[in-house]
Amino acid sequence: MMNGISPRYQMSIVQNINDRLFELYKSYEDVANYLDKWHIVYDCYGDNENFYFYFKDEERKKLDVKKTLHHIDGETLLKIAIDLGVETPDYIPSIPVFKNELKSSYETASQTFEKAFKNVEEDPSLAVGLANSALESIIKEILKDTRINVVWGEKDTLYSLIKSITKAFKLTAEVGMPDEIKTISTSLVGACKAIEDLRSGKTIFHGKMDSNYIISDSLYAYFIVNAVSTVGLFLLNFYKAKYPPIVQPTIDVDDLPF
Template sequence: MNDLISPKYQMKLIKEINEAIWREFNSYEQVRYYISKWHEDNYDQNGFNDYYWENFKIVENESKKINLLATLNSMDGTTLLKVAIDLGVDTPDFIPSIPTFKNEVKSEYITAYDTFQKAYKQIESDPSLAIGLANSALESIIKEILKDNRISSKISGRETLYKLTLIIVKEFNLTDPQQPNEIKTIGSSLIAIGQAIEILRSDKTNFHGKTTGDYLITDTIFAYFLINSVATVGLFINSYYKTKYPKRQDQQVQSEESEDNLPF
């Protein structure tokens, strides 16, 4: 993973992480406590360890306070990415669809947004869990869209992602025989993606329980790949829905009134 993050992007990320940490924690002491939770070493207080190791160096200034910028620069790319995700710092150069997707779903699909946020934060620490949560987030978006009474298909609420994708692709007429072959291919590909995500969640993560010898996704790169795919598919489905079924006037007024009542 570290090899995938260029030095130039790491420098950009360091700047944004530095700013995010000082916004989040208002004292040198709190910043030091936070950074220390990411620090790992094999220090032996008895002095018997001849091979000292640490994952990054906590740098101090002349006053013995943490020099955050220098400390962040001593971190490897993978650790920087984990810290960025923990702080909610967007990483558009590494996961390009994520910031746009989060902005789109935040106001319209609260449950999906919360689930996706949890998935995003689990990418590095638990790729298997991240994949399962991303699957659930996409399910939530499609279910919410299918609640629209202008859509003929009705669901029971127990449908899996594959079944939901089949329904919404049919509603959008993406596989209609009258469509150009290229459009039908894209529609069929969306169904295949929905099915693949569901199978990964069911068979390659610990959501349904695993036994010794079962394959379990543990490589974070696959979690990044899948979550970026979920964001891309989610963006398309939501965009197509808003174009095909534009918000009615009464919904628009209700939405604006709701925004006016926000406490900020």
């Protein structure tokens, strides 16, 4: 997580968090109860806290949400934003666009990726594993298109799937394609293999002993989740460009001979 967050960005994210809170929770009481989950008191006297609650009335029943949020540190604000599903494009740029693409046609992958995104801070290991699974789901959905002539299996994992789809899309063998693009495409396969290896060897997904290394730093999880969104977005856009949806012809009932 980034420690230095600009005041301008904090102003923007506070407004977005405020709007989202009242979209999800309709009362000041529920909003206050939610923010209280992020509130930490460091001593038994209540004099040392990570942030303070500000109210609009003397009875302390109507929380001044914006003022409270403005006095929360930037790192915690980002964690709250992620928990609420508020976009954070300055920190994970491609994710907002990617999430919108998934919601339109890839429900399973969308739900999996949402879980990955929300667990980046809380459980980095889980986030990496889910991001891997989301990318697998996307590639499988694309490869189901009967116009794509490549052999693959339902049990294929990410490394096999990315090799299949790059072969189908001719990303490493297209005649006339610049060598630099082919090099990037080959690196894409290597990146997906690394993501799969992380999921298999460095996350909780395959059962680990106490002595095994498990990803626990959210910075690595951000890196992987952002990488998955970038790769996934490219594959989705390439697929739509090369294999546009087939439009079924409509029949005007007035033209029928009976």
